[in-house]
Amino acid sequence: MFLLILFFFSLLSCSCASVQDFCVADLSLPHGPAGYPCKNPAKVTVDDFVYSALGVAGNTNNLIKTAVTTAFTAQFPGLNGLGLSLARADIAVGGVVPMHTHPGANEVIFMVKGTITAGFISSANTVYLKTLNEGDTMIFPQGLLHFAVNSGNTTALAIVSFSSPNPGLQFLNYALFANNLPSELVEKTTFLDDAQVKKLKAALGGTG
Known part of the structure; x- marks a missing residue:
């Protein structure tokens, strides 16, 4: 019995070669339902796990006065297989993120600055609507229509996280x-x- 217990704990504490710490995306190969194939670990560098574009304001000079900068697998290969991704939303005064859905992910939005009115609609057609200010966080459940409108007098900035490296996107208007x-x-x-x-x-x- 003692030997069995010792063997069990040795398994828990071993450094097993079969454990895979990460699967950095090999963007030179096709993307499939399970994500990108893994990059050769010998070619993985720290830069695969660092992404700086979310620190740069997007260009809001467009029809909806909004810029969304994504950190999905295609831009941030280290996310591959980890079940998450990020985005930055810059929404100018009068700007809007039109009604849309992410079929493949839940979304969490964190307000860095400014004010937006945001909400989602449940499958029972119940509306969940809130004005969000700096420091506020809101959840949009997977697959439900949701939107955001700049309801303040300055450009709003939000950081968004998704529960998938590739959440998908469909705008209702488009x-x-x-x-x-x-x-x-x-x-x-x-x-x-x-x-x-x-x-x-x-x-x-x-x-x-």
Whole structure:
């Protein structure tokens, strides 16, 4: 019995060669459902685990006055296989992060500065809405539609984390108006009139 106990503890304390500490993405190989293949450990460097782009403000000179800088596996190879990723959101005055969803991840947003009004809609169509200020944190559960609007008078900055290295993204407006889905079908499924649908398609680059 003593020998069995000793063997058990030796297994717990051993430095087993089969343990894999990380799987830095080999971006030269195709991405699959389980992520990227692992880079040869002999070629892994500390730079694979360091990413500096989130320290740089994004360009908000666009239609939605918002810039999102991502730290997903493709930009930050050390995240591969670890089940998380990050992003930086710069939202100018009057800016908006339109209604969207991440099919593959929960999201946590942390307000670094400024003020936004943010919320999500449950599958029961219940709205969870809050004004967030510096230091506030909010959770958006996986797959639910959510959004953010700058409701302050200065540029807002938020750091976002996801429970996946590749959370996926679908904007509701772009899904409806930025492709070749026929206008008549958009009108029937959204109850919008023809003029409004065509105006939105023209603004977002859709056809049909």
